[in-house]
Amino acid sequence: MIAQNPYELFRQECQTAIAGALKKTLPDIEQPTISLKKTPNIDYGQLASSLCFELAKKLGVKPLALAQNLVASVDKSRFDLIEKVEPAGAGYINFYVDFAKFSALTLKSIRKLDKEYGFVKTEVPKKVIVEHTSVNPLHPIHIGQARNPMLGDALARILQCRGHSVSRHYYIDDVGRQSSVVAYGYAKLGKPKPTEKSDLFVGKIYTVTSCIVEINRLKRLREKACISENADDLIKINKELDEWVSIAAELQEKFPVLFMALTAKIGEDENPEEEINRLNRAYEDGQPAAKELIREVSDLCLDGFRATMKRVGVTYDSWDWESDFVWTPQVNEVMTKLQATPFIFNEKGVLQFDADKATKTLDLKGKLGLSANNEVPPLTLVRADGTTLYTTRDIAYTIWKFKHAEKVINVIGMEQSLAQLQLKLALYAMGYAENADNLVHFAYNLVTLPGYKMSSRRGHYITFDEVLDEAVNRAYQEVCKRSPMLSEEEKRNIANFVGLGAVRYALVDVDSGKPVVFTWERVLNFETNSAPYVQYTHARACSILRKAEREAENPDFALLSERLEKELILNLAGFADMFIEATEYLKPNMIADYANVLADKFNTFYNAIPVLKADSQGLIDARIALTKAIQVVMRNTLNLVGVTAPERM
């Protein structure tokens, strides 16, 4: 017999056993739902029910007495995996698994299913779009943004293993002033060829251009304020100007040549800000010259992103340009449809979506879990000049996504929770209730640096590439220290997957709702509870299997009687439970936790119990089979979060 989820088989037997016992001893009562939980401790058996506590109260008897009665009427012989059933504590019913059979079932299943073990397929496979990363193509991806692709990619991987058809989408936000700013600077420089990694190159142009233009704008404002003798405005403007001037000084020192060149070129324009606005409008209008220019800069930046993401094993199936939704009638269609609803109002000539009215009219508060006094603020849809806003365009994009998928998961920071809620409400308002139901905002908390405020505008950021480089460097130091005998090539190779793995793991390891404070010590941790720790453990298991020089030919699984061995079997058998839960509740951090626990248990086992020098051939083979199973499951787990499982390190 082979099972994707051995624990589930045992659970079903226990459930049937209790149901039967209830029917026999208490034929008159309605069958309660029987929940079985994993026990806190192997001594309490492997599954336990606390149903006697609830039932005893209704029946007016003692829980323990009830448990004893139920246990007495279980006919064990009808079940395969149940070794014994016992009443325990104040009224628990504890089920003990027959380890000889359960170990055989679990280890044979893992051996047989190998790369597929534990990936229980969903009964309702769907087409799913996971939109993630979607960093604006203005500057390199920085560490504050890098948690997004790590989470998004892990989600895509687990959903795919669950049997969904997953498509990874990158939404390119190329509509908006910022893109015009960088394109303006790029054009002023005469569209130079990048002399370094292209996103880094674009990022410098963006920061410097934006700074020069901003100073120019503020100076004009100041003139106006002087003329109108508005003292309050003047103070404010001067303060802002001071700040930008200090940024300019920094940038001038960091990139003197670029700064000089851009200052000179931009100086030729009477009003750079107006030039940028003109470019922006031209782009939204789809004028060929503007299209060519902005797409060119954006593509340069995206090339850099692709290279960065490839390093960590993240790829995308679709690159969706926001501008495409503006150039085609899609955004206009959204506006037409929304205007036909009773939720649009006009304030000072600007169209707004009354999100709160929509929730009330369509009775959505309960459904969406909004508290009664949660008044959802209105959403402005278009500017006075008729151009659209980000969320309006996002509505069109979302509708498009649902033409290609039944479920859409947006991996977007929690600071955009309100906008994502308004977007969802707009879908309901437009009659796309089913789509709205299947739209998920996967919100995650920010990555921050202690004592360092990252700012794209100031050019203050640590790029993801820098973090990866540093991770690989530190890993290399570590490899040299620990394994000086290896060849240079091997050292480099190991350093690479260790460093990259450490970063990926560190960014998915923490619950997505909690903030991650970025420190090198945290991200480049090579000890317990890190990718390197799990990788090392995997390599250790591989090493045993190599030295064994044989398959587990005649294993006697009944001999796996050590407590640690049983715990390991239980962990392996419960892999599918964990996987299903992580996927259904979108909790990729559970995967990392599981890997760490399994590695922990194996290392304890490794130190305490010999595999190849065990007492009998039957036991040796059983332990080889156990080691093999651990290696397979650990590898499957690491792959779920995109971390390499090495055979040596």
Next chain:
RNA sequence: GGGCGAGUAGCUCAGUACGGAUAGAGCAUCAGCCUUCUAAGCUGAGGGUCAAGGGUUCAAAUCCCUUCCCGCCCGCCA
């Protein structure tokens, strides 16, 4: 002011959706283990009023209410 998210050991975090048996790890500190399958490892010690208070329950870190504290959002930005 309103909304959302968080508060668990000195530090970083599991556990909370679905209430169950003595609240778990790692880091740091201290004491040990490499002629034995990879020491990126293992063993042991100390460290907790689960933010505070109240409530529901046979049972609360977990559910409900109140308060405190921190972060984010409430733009004709994205």
